[in-house]
Amino acid sequence: EGKVLRALQKTQADSFWEIAQTRHLRRETREYVTRILAASMIAKNPDRYGFSQAQSDLHEFEEVVVRRPILLQDLAKVTGVSSHEFRRLNPELRRGVTPPDDAEYHLKVPVGTKATIEPLLDRVPSWKVSTSAGTGGRDGGGPPEWYRVRMGDSLWTIARRFRLSVQDLRARNNLTSRRIKPGDLLAIGP
Incomplete structure (x- = not known):
């Protein structure tokens, strides 16, 4: 960001593309900026650039509210759903436990298991x-x-x-x- 801004000021250019034609930016910087711009354009209109969106994966889970920290491994033992499946649906839980500081956490569970899992949550031991x-x-x-x-x-x-x-x-x-x-x-x- 700073190098591009300094190059714009030094060359008195009006756009990134003008300074990209000069030697005021390193090749890595020119390539990085163009890749970010390209990724932004693709993300805004993926179909136009040949990327199809997989709609089937958007709702492959339901959510249950967990009001205390629990270990996914313990939840798996109580519910019969594999801990691997809980980890796959909740990759943000890198340590395999719901956040200890949150009063309420929305845990993603496989579709069709919410009604089974909710009543079993009380059987899962808390972590401290x-x-x-x-x-x-x-x-x-x-x-x-x-x-x-x-x-x-x-x-x-x-x-x-x-x-x-x-x-x-x-x-x-x-x-x-x-x-x-x-x-x-x-x-x-x-």
């Missing part, structure tokens, strides 16, 4: 957030299922505190790097 070893977890006690990262924590210290390997902790949380920061929420339960 913990910032210390030995408290929290599923309702009824046990080891904590979630840990909120504090200042000075590292993956190694958290893994050791909860008797996990660093690799296991990273896998449970889909972490691709070792970088964590205070306030992050890590899954540490089964």
Whole structure:
């Protein structure tokens, strides 16, 4: 954005296309901007550019309201719907649990299962957030299922505190790097 603006000012050009013909922008910048513009045009009118929209996938789910954090794996055990299916329909739940801070979450479920799942929600154990070893977890006690990262924590210290390997902790949380920061929420339960 800044390079394009500076190039426009330097060349006193009226449009991106005028400066694209000069050597004021790197090739990568010229290509990037044109690709973004092309993607925008295609998104506005996909049929015109040979892209068909799959209408059948638009409503392949229903929604149930969840008013507490629950683990998708526990929901799958209670309802008989695979946890893989819940994860596929709710890819935003990267850690496999509904948000702990939300009062109400609209969970997507397979079409035709809403009436079966809603009455079973009370049987699914709640998850709680913990910032210390030995408290929290599923309702009824046990080891904590979630840990909120504090200042000075590292993956190694958290893994050791909860008797996990660093690799296991990273896998449970889909972490691709070792970088964590205070306030992050890590899954540490089964």
